[in-house]
Amino acid sequence: MKNHHIPTLALLLACSVSWLTACGATEQPAAALQEAGDTIGTRMEEASKEIKHELENENISLSSDDKKAPDAELTPDGRLLIDGKEVALDAQQRALMLDYRKRIAEVAMAGADIGMEAAGMAGDVLGNVAKGLLNGNMDEMEARIEEEAAGIAASAKVLCERLPALLAAQQAAAAAVPEFAPYASMTQSDVDDCHVEMN
Template identity: 50%
Template sequence: MNIRPARLVLPLICLSWLAACTNPASNSHDAVTDGLSHASEQIRGASDKVREELAHGNISLSSDDANAPDAAITPQGELLIDGHKVATDATQQALLMDYRTQLAGIAQAGANIGLQGADLAMKAMGEAVKGVFNGASEDDIKRAVEAQASGIEQEARKLCDRLPALLSAQQKLAAALPEFRPYASMEQSEIDDCHNNGFFDADRGQTRSEARDQMRNATRTGIRDGIRGSIQRVAQAAGIASAGTGDTVEINGVRFLLPPGGVSTEAANGVTRIEVSNGLRVKLVDGELWINGKRYPAPKAGGEIDLRTPDTVKVDGVVVSAT
């Protein structure tokens, strides 16, 4: 599990649980009921998976240095860099455990908020799905979800209050363990941005009130579009609409077909990362393709990489192996 706690906390939380609702239900006599039930089960299953991974799995670390090797903190408080354990004393290991605890706490809180938000959205989605069968317009769908957005935003913003403790733990660990420093990329400005909804841009002279409005609109648009997509997929099960499954991301002319789940992308210092809430991690750097720590043949512009099947990588329809 790779965690970037301070970057776009609110929109990622809101969009991640929405994307988890996008698989179609099987054809049945009651497509609406089956579709909503299936989506609800997926959300809870994703939350349980996050909880399990946080308790028993390694937590991957990110770095602003494009050349930094992969790193992770184990449940025992060990630092792994490029798969190798870094020697630490008792004090350093205690600091690693504290930092991991802070990271895990934020991730779990985010999963819980996503679950709460999904429950609220389900209610609105149920009404909107009924509207599909009754010929409801987009405005009807918008009204069905608008009231839910504000409550979800308020809950998600509480994550920002947890970031100062994480920054403090990071600073103490970086001071005590030099090998960790390339992965200590969080700064106070990110906490400030989180409280300002992540859209304040002083260089452009944007006011805080404008930033809040922009975030609110972006979040609600994401909620509305996500629910609309879910409605289309539920309707597809009843044979009244068509929609694809999973997510598609295009980077540098290469199309990535991803499994359903919350998708985040980040490009910095020549490195592009794609992460899916199911644990899939993709990294493009110096013309190389890395998937969950393994290198694969470099993609070509105009190509297609299919990652929708677990543990299988297809390039232009052909299964390829790690090099």
């Protein structure tokens, strides 16, 4: 993923400083922006905790490319529910469904971690934009943003690296549990697209 969006991000954040100044926050714009960043961070942390709780304790909804397919869910203990009814699974099938759920959780948590990094970056960026504008050192500020964005991109690559295992688990579960097959909508192109987007 290239960082062509960074100058635009800096411009948008710079505009927010101008807005704060117009609203009377002229004395401590950096503090005001840092507070906004902290708020983002707090909300992302709460969202991350909620995602973890749901993955550990709640059913995961499954989607299908077939719009006529009934609703399906995967329970925390590996049971498959289709249209509210449990599909009979033997021990091996249950183990495959549990492995698939585990892989989903790994990808979801990797995504949540990236969100947390982005939230932390937001707080830093907001403060740095204000300081850069006040000190007239926008080049240093933009370099800092690009450095932090590169770290997030590296984490995103880790997420992409988890996708082949998720795809393999999905295919194994679909082969063993025919009722699950309509909900096995992930393809190799999804894996390939992730890596392309990260370059």
